[in-house]
Amino acid sequence: MGVSVGREVLDSSIRVANDVASGDSFKQSLNRNASNSYNSLVNRAIGKLGQTGGRRPKRRTTRRVKKKKTVRKSAGRKKAAPRKKVTRVTPNICLFDTPPSQVAFSKGKWMTFSPSNPIEPKGPYTFNVFDSAHFFQLNKTYLTFKAHLSSVKKKDEGGTKTAVPISHTNFIGATFFNQVKLSYNNVLVYDSSHYAYKAYIQTLLGESDEMKEGFLSAARWSNDEDSLGAVLVDKRRLQEDGTNGLDICTPLFLEPFQTDKLLIPHINIQLTLYRNNDAFCLESTEADAPAKIFISDLKLHMRAIDVVPSATIALENRLRTTPAQYPFKNLKMKVITIPPGRTELPFNVLYQDILPRRVIVGLIDPEAMEGSFTKNALNFAHHDVSEIQLDAGGTVYPPQPIQCDFVNKNYAQAFARLYEELGALSEKSCPRITYKMFRNGYAFYVFNLTAMDNPNSWELIQSGTTQLYIRFNKKTPDGGLNACVLSEYDGMITIDAFRNTTYVDVNLASYMLMMGRLENLSPARIQDLNQSLKSLNIVQSWNACNGCPIGLGAELSLDATPRSHHFINNVIPKPPARRRSVSTKRYFEEKYQVRLNYPNSPLLRDTTGSMYPLEIVWLRIRIY
Template sequence: MLCRLDAKSQDVIIDDLDFTTMPATQSAVLASKGKVIPLHNAFLKNGPWEFILTANSRNYLNLKRTWMVFTFKITDAAGKTVTDKKLFAPIQNIASSIVKNFSVHINSQLVYHNSMNYAYKSYFENLLMYSKEHKNSTLSISGYASDNNMDDKDDLGFKTRAGWVSSGKSMQVAAPISIDLTNQPRVLLNNSNLKLTAYPNSDEFLIDNYEDSGIKYKFEIEDVYCYINEMELADGLANQLEAALIEHKLFQYPLISSQVRSFFIGENRLDAPANTLFTSKMPRRIFLGLVSADAYSGTYAKSPFNFKPHGIRDIHIDYCGITIPGRPMNLDFEKGKCVEPYLMLLETLGLARNNTSCNSISFDQFKNNGFTIFGFELSPSALDSSLFELVKPTNVSIRLDFNTPTPTGGLYCIVYAEFDQIVALDYQRNPIIDTVV
């Protein structure tokens, strides 16, 4: 006897037997076109680099398709081809790592300004949130060549990047601009004047040379421009949008804002007392890692992305009167006692018990090879970007304890956090931003 598994289950006809339904017709966008935006100011090696992306255009800027394109080469201090046989290479994820920080103005009002850690923000996003297949294909345009072991002159990723620039060759790379407004799907309203300003990192930060060749390298940028995508809407729809904007007073852009902070831990310490990094509301999730102070500041001999455990014993995140984790972890990486933070990283990324995607960081890499990044999930729905969390005003602080004294020169703790945020534009295109952190 045929019956339903549950009485509430409804009848449905499979698509193979549906001869009446037709796909909807897109009639809103008349045209979509790419456009090259050159530098607005004169090129200066140390920046700033200014781009006017819209210039009060009648078209709508497709924010998520905003790229920055660089052509560069690596030379000696005199600008000549390096003849030394020792390998040198651009650092990982170079197209995004070139930029130290961005600022964005809409109609002369500041709507975005990150810390000096944009390279770390982009690296965390690409390393943690993309699969190995994505890194080896799409991200290769950004100069991403997967490392197996950081700060290793024999590593395949380092050798690949070295080959790109050997013998004075120029290289062109491109990366999407990963700032708050460009990480959400809604287009920018027309007649908005958007100015993007970028500041570059130092040559020492951007170049890896693990053999101490004694050469002072020069990271020479030959060309830089932005590539954008604009939409031309049907006049009727454009007029309706304008009328709706006047009626509702503003249009809103809900998004996830990524914030990066860092703090210094002095040498020969066994602990880092609570450092309060965010002071307004609870983030959705947090990632953090430790790098040596000289690598963070920029040195040819060390990658700024070499996240080692540095003898860490415990990490605590304090917020809303809650401590994560709720008990000491008592880690010992040298003895392999570090399964718990690796599991927490997978859970925070939504990769545990997931057979469809993976960020390719193995447990061995996490333990030994420069990929020791800790993840903490603070929100019960941290992985669902379609939902906002209830706003919980709080201070967020981080405490660390070590089994062995911190190394000579000290460490920097790099912290990446995600927050709910709303950016809005009123009918005069004035930006309105809620307080994030």
């Protein structure tokens, strides 16, 4: 119908145009043609209705049937389930949801402990935590105490005596202590030697600037980059004020305490702290003992958590089959003495056992490290290092030595590796050491030995020798230098249902065989093996033939072997009329019927002078 109307309008328009061209009036022609067009359309409509009977004819449609594709199903393959559409709702519209509730912990509280021994000026200070009901959150452990000055030296200025200005060492809350020992149920599980340097380096390179200037200011941390060379710092000035002292609160920088896991109950914790000397803790312009420092009101604060009984019972049942595991990053500190007048330190053996994850090297004055009122004990100067390199298990880090020229201020590679090897670039954390500060007391050389530095994963254990090489532009000063080497390892403490820490028993000869041959060793090689023995966490050693204990201070003899060492014996066989000399090898063969497979290996000499073959010595080593 629409098509017919359109055609009729077009024809009518053409007729009107022709009439106007012939001289007719436009109005008359329009009225006439409009009437004719209307009548024509009506007649057409009536004709259509007559043909269809008043109904619109249906349009024929052909239905197409899709052919199904035949797919051969393979044997054993199932049809994949259709993917369900996941609907997501933004949290802004979730008006009826609440956060999940924790039901494992019933209560948390702070517990304060006092030392079990009197607080003497020279220490040590011992804490015994005897608790049988609480879980302890070890990473929330703090020490509080007050620092005082006594016997302050006074000098005469214009007829009046004034006290010598004295300041404490930076981060005195941690650097006041030199060594910290931790024991569980009277078993030593951790011994932190050089605690002051470990805590300082760990905080300087690992904590953020907000943490150091905020929370750690209670432990008297101060950024002294602008006045590091000066002896006195006004904000660290101490006064002899009688009863009032410098109030200090500091966390414990023990690696086993740097964990989020709760320590299981029924464990007696023993903590022993040994302090540094006065010359290490104080700084002044006077070299002759200007004052003494001591502490009072020493307290230990620990966070105790009460766990609901059902969860406690479930944990105890699991402990019967699986020990509790507390992984942590174990830090070892080793000090290497560099003699005076040397221009290089050849590859010096650091360790001969497990390769570390990361090694941090810093040089310091030996006098300042021992304690000097006029020297900063935390000043890691560059000492004109020109080259430094590390060899770990036959792989050199880096392949070419790190080049430094501090005289001309060219040490960009060492400075950049400080940030890169610490992971500061990937973790977006900054130790806030500028290019200028690096050469003015913050010269740390960092070597990362891991393939992928991921703090949340462990590295595969690799054994080998770790060596350090250093070269200097100038000869080392009088008195020499100390190279402080801080190494990082993967460690773990495990505690079973009986609250025993896990250890392993190994034969000394079997352990030594992992490092090479045992017989016909040179004195230098034996000294290296002795250093390796000292680095082990040996709990106990004994003679396997009779079960008698051997002192922990035993070491390998440089010249005595089971075949060459003889002594006077009256026991084997039956004593003859006169005394006779017998070798160690024959003694054990005749008395204990033990045949020694390594007669030319060094003997183990204890502190009393007794000799033991390596094959009959057993060690109990604690595994971290």
